Structures are given as structure tokens and as C-alpha cells.
Amino acid sequence: MTRHVRDMVLAFVVAGLVIAVGNWVGYETVPTEALPGLLLVIGISLAGVGVQKVLPGNIPTVLYVAVIAIVLSLPVTPGSTQMIAWADAIDVQAITTPLLAYVAIGVGSSLADFAKLGWKSVIVGSGVFLGTFLGSALIAEVVLRLQGVV
Amino acid sequence: MLSRLPDHLKDWRLHAAILAIVLIAEFIGPLSLSIGPGMLPILPMIYAFLLGIALLFTPVVNERQSKNAQPITNAIILILVAKVSLNIGPALDIIVQVGPAILLQEIGNLGTVLIGLPLALLLGAKREAIGMTFSIAREGSLAIINDKFGFDSPETRGVFSVYLFGSIFGAVIFGMMASVLAAFTPLDPLALAMAGGVGSASMMAASSSSLSALYPEMAGEIQSLASAGMILSIATGFFMAIFIALPMAERMYGLLTRKRSRATAEEEDVRE
Incomplete structure (x- = not known):
């Protein structure tokens, strides 16, 4: 179980590293500036995976991830403006570019x-x-x- | 310690290849093709996809890398959903305002049946056409068709073929469609953003990042509407498919094939 969690976290770390590099080269945000945002979105994703495992029903993980992100971004949530500002340091294209690279190789x-x-x-x-x-x-x-x- | 890591984390060749692709794609940056009256942006994600496909034909990647790409792909999809959904909170006013449009555009999914089914029949598909065209063929659709018609049915073969097509080309096509429709039609970027939500998370991300690149000042709204559209599609799409789209596809299939068989029968009458 713990090994499973560790491997899951590491998969997100690999993904995060690739995103950080793309964000640096393509969108001129140095990785240190992107780090809080990356940790935030990775944290939300992991929380979504965890909730999906714990809660009954076969609801897709993306739905849980989206709901957690929405709740965190609501104006009533303390610190929401700060979290949104962190996430804004990552360009959405810095995520879609490696995604499509992995998708292409995964086609195999x-x-x-x-x-x-x-x-x-x-x-x-x-x-x-x-x-x-x-x-x-x-x-x-x-x-x-x-x-x-x- | 390291030896106990699963293969997808140790596959340095895969991650080096991806890093090289990302570097090349981002280094080139977006290009604009001017076609007629509009500018069509070609984004780094499009070259990243093409470079990745090209690598499949080289000895650099093989089966092992393809298999190992899956878990990281899933991680990136979740990161994307988290990233775009963080735009929803501040945009809540707009989402409530456009709520009726988001709800009603789900009906637009039926455009799939109206355009796709006649096309499939024209190309000679039989009952496969029902599976191919009742929905945009994501995981939920596989389950519905498999449950209703069984694994070894033409309908299931149909839905699998479009599913496979979508898994390979879905995100790229959504990204391109968003760019092309934004550049060459009067459709509003907000309407296109919502439409991007009809498919999978990666399709939504590809279309909303194409639109964000074209309208950077509207990026937050675009991503929040795309994400809201996707969430709604996940929540309602399943029921929509079972109760409306699938019965509609079956009825339309019946109607079109009956008309066609009557037409051929009449032709035979004339010949006699």
C-alpha cells in the first residue's frame, strides 16, 4: 500500500519535472516560480485519487479532482487568491505539450x-x-x- | 530500493525522449499560418504529438516505452484538470450566467448522431454505425454498449473503433477544431470553450489551450467554461447516452436502412 502510494507520487513528480522544463523553455517561468503552483496541482490530483479510492461508487477520478480544485478556488476559501496566483504561473500549454507527447508514444x-x-x-x-x-x-x-x- | 520501482518510473529512455520532444516543440514555439482571412495557430502540442508518433517508427521507442507512457499520461491528465478547474471559483458569476447555455449544449451531442450516422451508413457500415456514432465514444460509452449488446456484437466493434481513434487523435483533433473554428467562423470563443468540454479531459485541455493561446485576455474564462462543460458532460453524458442518444441512433438507423432497402426493392421492381 505505502509502496503503491510512493509510486503514485513519483509518477506525479516525473510529470511535474517535465511540465516545469516546458514551462521554463516555452513560457519563461523559472522552475522556482512555478514550484508552488506545481505542488498545488499535484496535491489536488493526489487528493482526488485518494478520495476516489475511499468513497464508494465508480465515479471517475477527474470529477473528484475537479471538485476539489473548484472548492479551493472559491472566493470564500481562505487563501484562494494566492492558490490561483500560484497555478497561474503554469501555462496550460506547458501541460498539454508533454501530455500529447506521452499520448503519442503511448499509442504504440x-x-x-x-x-x-x-x-x-x-x-x-x-x-x-x-x-x-x-x-x-x-x-x-x-x-x-x-x-x-x- | 531502486529495483523495486515500477518500470514506468525507471524508463529513462521514455522520459528522455519526452523531454527532448518538449524542448524541441517549445523551442520552436507557436507558428501562425495565414490562410485566407484568418490566422491559424499551430501550437507546440501539435508538433509534440507528431514528433511522438514519428518516434514510434524509430528504434528509440518500442513496446516498453509505449506501455510505460500510460501511467504518466494519467498523472498529467489529472494535473490538467486541477489546473483548469482552479479557474472556476473566480469565474462562478460567469458560469452561473451562462449556465443555461452549458446545460443546453449537451443536446448538441446529438449532432454526433445526426452527422455521424448517415456518414457511417454511406460508407457501408451496418449495425456498427450505431456504436460508432451514438456518442463521442469515451469509457462510459464502451460500458453502455458492451452492457446492452454484448462484447461480441457489431455495435461494440463500432464503439471500440471510434474509441481507439479518439484515444490516438482526439486531443489533437479537438485542439485543431478549436483553432480552425475560432479563426474562420463567427462562433464566440466562450461557445467554443464550452463545446470543448464534450469529450475527455485531454480533449478539453487541448481545445481550451488552443483558445487560450488565441485569446490570452480571456484565458481564465475559457478554461473555467471548458472545465465546467466537461464536468457537466461527465455528470449528464451517461444518462443522455442511455436515454436519448442511443435510442435516437437506433431509431435513425432503422429509418435510414428501411428507406434504403425499400429504395433498392423498388429499383428491383422497376428492373423486373
Whole structure:
């Protein structure tokens, strides 16, 4: 159990190091400045994993992580402005760039499986994604305009 | 001590490769392609993805690295969700204000069925089309289809194929769609931000970071709406899929295939 926790923490440390380097090179934030924000988001993630393990039901971990982050960022939470300022030192792109690098390498053998599915799946898959995205965006746009928000 | 570490933490080749990719991608930085009236930004994450795929064809990475990439990927996804969700608190007023839009845009998910299903049938898919197009095919959808039609069914094969496609290309496609639609359509960045929430966490992150790069002054609002949209999609998507989208896909399949078989039957009549 403790070893499991340690390995989990270490996976986040590896992720954090890569993010810190990208944030430094691409967004000119020195790692010492990004450190509090990184520790915060890693802490929230670990808390989410812990809560998911403890609570019953098969609710996705991302939902717990999001809820914890939201609660911490509420104006009524003491120190919320400080925490948000720490997190702001990390550019979201400094996280998405290594994410997509890991995703690409993680594809590995499924690339062969995917090749077997053929071009039809690529076209239908693209249609599905475009349909969902565009459908949602259009409805959101119409409602926002009706409300006079945009 | 070190020998007891799991392989994904000891895989120095993997982490060195990732670090090299990140350095190259961030060093190049974002590029802008001007196409017609708009500027299409190509972000470092896009090169990072392409460089990673390219490495798969070299001896630098093999099966071991691909397997070991998974646990770190999961960690980064959680970090991303924590990061973007920290924008929600200060933006609560805006989220309450646009609440109706976030709720209603869930209906936009049905665009999947309306566009995808006819397309799949046109390309010759049969019942696979139902699994392929009733949802955006994330984990929850696999469970629903598997439960209803069984593992060895055409519907399950369909949902798996789009799931696999999404796992590989989902984030990249969402990032590109957000950039393209922001640059070339009058859609508001806030509407696009919400739409980015319909898929997985990495898809949401990719689309919201594309939008944040285009509208840096709105980055906080964009990320908070994307995250709120994603949370709502997770909470409602499951029920939406079971009670509305899946029945709709089945009915539409019935309708389209009946019409088609009647049309072919009539053609045969004429020939006779």
C-alpha cells in the first residue's frame, strides 16, 4: 500500500519535472516560480485519487479532482487568491505539450490495431468529433446570444 | 530500493525522449499560418504529438516505452484538470450566467448522431454505425454498449473503433477544431470553450489551450467554461447516452436502412 502510494507520487513528480522544463523553455517561468503552483496541482490530483479510492461508487477520478480544485478556488476559501496566483504561473500549454507527447508514444501498438480499422473509421470518427463539437458550439452560441451574454 | 520501482518510473529512455520532444516543440514555439482571412495557430502540442508518433517508427521507442507512457499520461491528465478547474471559483458569476447555455449544449451531442450516422451508413457500415456514432465514444460509452449488446456484437466493434481513434487523435483533433473554428467562423470563443468540454479531459485541455493561446485576455474564462462543460458532460453524458442518444441512433438507423432497402426493392421492381 505505502509502496503503491510512493509510486503514485513519483509518477506525479516525473510529470511535474517535465511540465516545469516546458514551462521554463516555452513560457519563461523559472522552475522556482512555478514550484508552488506545481505542488498545488499535484496535491489536488493526489487528493482526488485518494478520495476516489475511499468513497464508494465508480465515479471517475477527474470529477473528484475537479471538485476539489473548484472548492479551493472559491472566493470564500481562505487563501484562494494566492492558490490561483500560484497555478497561474503554469501555462496550460506547458501541460498539454508533454501530455500529447506521452499520448503519442503511448499509442504504440494500438497504431497497428488502428491501421486494421481502416480509413472508414477515420472518416466516421472525424465526423463524430466534428458533429459533437460543432453541435455543442452552435447551441451554446445561440443560447448565449439569446441571453445577450455575447 | 531502486529495483523495486515500477518500470514506468525507471524508463529513462521514455522520459528522455519526452523531454527532448518538449524542448524541441517549445523551442520552436507557436507558428501562425495565414490562410485566407484568418490566422491559424499551430501550437507546440501539435508538433509534440507528431514528433511522438514519428518516434514510434524509430528504434528509440518500442513496446516498453509505449506501455510505460500510460501511467504518466494519467498523472498529467489529472494535473490538467486541477489546473483548469482552479479557474472556476473566480469565474462562478460567469458560469452561473451562462449556465443555461452549458446545460443546453449537451443536446448538441446529438449532432454526433445526426452527422455521424448517415456518414457511417454511406460508407457501408451496418449495425456498427450505431456504436460508432451514438456518442463521442469515451469509457462510459464502451460500458453502455458492451452492457446492452454484448462484447461480441457489431455495435461494440463500432464503439471500440471510434474509441481507439479518439484515444490516438482526439486531443489533437479537438485542439485543431478549436483553432480552425475560432479563426474562420463567427462562433464566440466562450461557445467554443464550452463545446470543448464534450469529450475527455485531454480533449478539453487541448481545445481550451488552443483558445487560450488565441485569446490570452480571456484565458481564465475559457478554461473555467471548458472545465465546467466537461464536468457537466461527465455528470449528464451517461444518462443522455442511455436515454436519448442511443435510442435516437437506433431509431435513425432503422429509418435510414428501411428507406434504403425499400429504395433498392423498388429499383428491383422497376428492373423486373
